[in-house]
Amino acid sequence: MELRHLRYFVAVASELHFRRAAHKLHIVQPALSKSISALEHELGVQLLDRDRRGVSLTEAGRVFLGEAVEVLARADGAVDRARAVTRGEVGRLSIGFIQPALADLLPRSLRVFRRHHPGVVLALSEATSRTAIERITDGTLHLAFTRLPVAPRPDLRTEVVSEEPVLVVVPRGHRFAERPEVRLADLADEEVILIDRAVEPELHDYYVAACTGAGFSPRVAHEVSSTSIAIGLVAGGLGVAFAPASSRLAAQGGVAYVPLAEGGLSLTMGALWHADPGPPVLANFLRLRPWADPPEPDVHAEK
Secondary structure, eight states: OOHHHHHHHHHHHHHTOHHHHHHHHTSOHHHHHHHHHHHHHHHTSOOEEEETTEEEEOHHHHHHHHHHHHHHHHHHHHHHHHHHHHTTSSEEEEEEEOGGGGTTHHHHHHHHHHHHOTTEEEEEEEOOHHHHHHHHHTTSOSEEEEEEOOOOOTTEEEEEEEEEEEEEEEETTOTTTTOSOBOGGGGTTSEEEEEOTTTOHHHHHHHHHHHHHTTOOOEEEEEESSHHHHHHHHHTTSOEEEEEGGGGGSOOTTEEEEEBOTTOOEEEEEEEEESSOOOHHHHHHHHHOGGGSOOOOOTTTTO
């Protein structure tokens, strides 16, 4: 049974007139009559009564009409959905992110993408820079926001999406809290909370190397798995920490953010995805470049 035969029958059942139905379908009347007869023969039932007074539905025809309309609606819906997937209007996009992206970059990018593609399901998962690369490689992530640089690989593509200064986070009431800036060397006698090297080796080494370059080895009091945990420990008076400037957008009481003196540290955030062509939803995300929208105003910038 072909879908076109169902469409022909529905047209005749709607018009109860072969000539008008044929005109509506843009076919000749004999071809339409032949198709309906073939459908009745295939089903083994009479769907239409035909006499000089016109055309009417049999009881079997009335039942079959409801089923035919439902089948055609499902078929049309399947075609529409398949075409929408091909256009990237629906589907599932898996995005990984490191914790600092939550402060501004990730929510800003998602808001922009959602405005343009509301039918796409977004699957979000936190990942370290290292695990993000692994998951993009094995196909469990389509794209990740992570720190750059990463080791060059022919199977990966990267793009810088933001660069921001690193601040020193100190407890409220700390002797540095009201300073307009501090030098790295000023931290020589401070207990420092760092990202665990097992979690983010590049970031850990970056901070340690910066301190060494300033003439001291950091007194590492605690090693943690994320910047937000480090800031929480700072609020508890357990040391000072480094954090990207965007971390000020996330509410955390009991701490102060102090800029580093000129020539301080900075962090680069990037988008990372597989070099092979991905699903249309990823292509739409990359074409849109939602991270390029202006960032949210920093309400803490003058505090």
